[in-house]
Amino acid sequence: MNNPPPTVADNMVVSLAYVLQLDDGNVIDSAGASEPLQYLQGANNIIPGLEKELYGMQIGDKKNVDVAPADGYGEYDPEAMTFVPMSAFPPDFELEDGMGLQMRDSNSGEVVIAYVEDIQTDGVVLNLNHPLAGQTLHFQVKVVDLRPATDEELAHGHIHDGHTH
């Protein structure tokens, strides 16, 4: 039997070492080969602009992938600001510029992170953009391991790394 080597494909669990840099060269995230990112290919576990470039790669393959904002964390939307009155915060709450606050979206019910943009006397302007919105992402990736997902992982749409849930 001469099986072809596994490749990155839908329903495969991919172990990925990576370095993520911005245009200015700053490394903002990384995972080494000994503790790679593990995710389920084809299940929107990672940003679409990266996922689509990984199809067909084999164990040991390396690649540089540039992801435009639209395929990453979105374009920066200057309108995505909301004003929250001080009375909405507990009296002893300590607000800081740039801090992230968990908020529940009143329309979708989803929990989103909003960032404190401006603290004013009567309230706070929150920025709803992802901190990486508007940024082009530069990934250097290496496929460390590949395995088929289990039926349970496929049913859940994510991997189970030694613990069930």
Ligand code: ZN
């Ligand atoms: Zn699960």
